[in-house]
Amino acid sequence: MTGFEDIHGRDESWAVRDRTAHSRTVRTMFARIAGVYDFMNHLLSLNRDRTWRRRVAALTDHDTTQVLDLCAGTGDLALEIMRSGRGRAWIAADFCPEMLVAARGKKGAEKLVLTAADAMVLPLGDGSVDTVTVGFGVRNFADVKRGVEEIARVLRPGGQLLVLDFFRDDPRGKGQAKGVALPLRWLLNTLVPKMGKLVGRDGSAYSYLSHSMGAFMTPSEFAALLDESGFQGAFIDRQTFGIAHIVGARRV
Numbered sequence: 001m002t003g004f005e006d007i008h009g010r011d012e013s014w015a016v017r018d019r020t021a022h023s024r025t026v027r028t029m030f031a032r033i034a035g036v037y038d039f040m041n042h043l044l045s046l047n048r049d050r051t052w053r054r055r056v057a058a059l060t061d062h063d064t065t066q067v068l069d070l071c072a073g074t075g076d077l078a079l080e081i082m083r084s085g086r087g088r089a090w091i092a093a094d095f096c097p098e099m100l101v102a103a104r105g106k107k108g109a110e111k112l113v114l115t116a117a118d119a120m121v122l123p124l125g126d127g128s129v130d131t132v133t134v135g136f137g138v139r140n141f142a143d144v145k146r147g148v149e150e151i152a153r154v155l156r157p158g159g160q161l162l163v164l165d166f167f168r169d170d171p172r173g174k175g176q177a178k179g180v181a182l183p184l185r186w187l188l189n190t191l192v193p194k195m196g197k198l199v200g201r202d203g204s205a206y207s208y209l210s211h212s213m214g215a216f217m218t219p220s221e222f223a224a225l226l227d228e229s230g231f232q233g234a235f236i237d238r239q240t241f242g243i244a245h246i247v248g249a250r251r252v
């Protein structure tokens, strides 16, 4: 695990260089909402976000050692995996200092290596980790294919990738948002930005959520991308009527 810089105990003056205008927009948006991120997550998802992260933890290999949680934000997914007993070393990496700083005070966070890193260029050697998880992060990548290839690079052969996200609806696709999920999606598109403005005082950040979902891939498209980017055996695990999905695969 060399090359990673642990930011425990540091102030917020460190930063990752913005590689693109898109990175800058995303990073500064999360910096603005870092203080309310957890509260808004639990409120807007009616606490389902906790269940979804627990499911990712349950899917994590029991015998994994090195776990990299990318786009770790305030650390909840990395902490969930650590608490589940999976892994021996956990790196929580994100390019937004303000989000990682919010992770620092949490119970168990002292066991995580909190580090500043851009998912597009990870400071890790080839094949150096056993498991990579990404919670609600891939949708924000400036270049999804490049991000997936970078993850493939740092995963050892046979290592697993688990991606939890809000994907674009694919009403024709198997296991996609249908029926109950569509009205819930509608709420996400209309109510969530309003609540974001009212409670989180940042409507634009929460409109971004529905815009980025609409512009993202369907779970099947993402699974196909994994299959052509150095992974095999991609699977889709539908969460809460298809509001969120976990897409996973193994490094060839």
Ligand SMILES: C[S@@+](CC[C@H](N)C(=O)[O-])C[C@H]1O[C@@H](n2cnc3c(N)ncnc32)[C@H](O)[C@@H]1O
Pocket: 023, 026, 027, 030, 070, 071, 072, 073, 074, 075, 076, 077, 093, 094, 095, 096, 099, 117, 118, 119, 120, 134, 135, 136, 137, 140, 141, 142
């Ligand atoms: C919606 S938050 C998710 C946080 C956490 N994983 C969770 O489950 O709540 C997305 C996070 O991805 C980070 N992020 C987006 N693009 C990134 C990139 N290219 N490299 C590193 N972090 C990135 C953002 O800074 C933000 O903290």
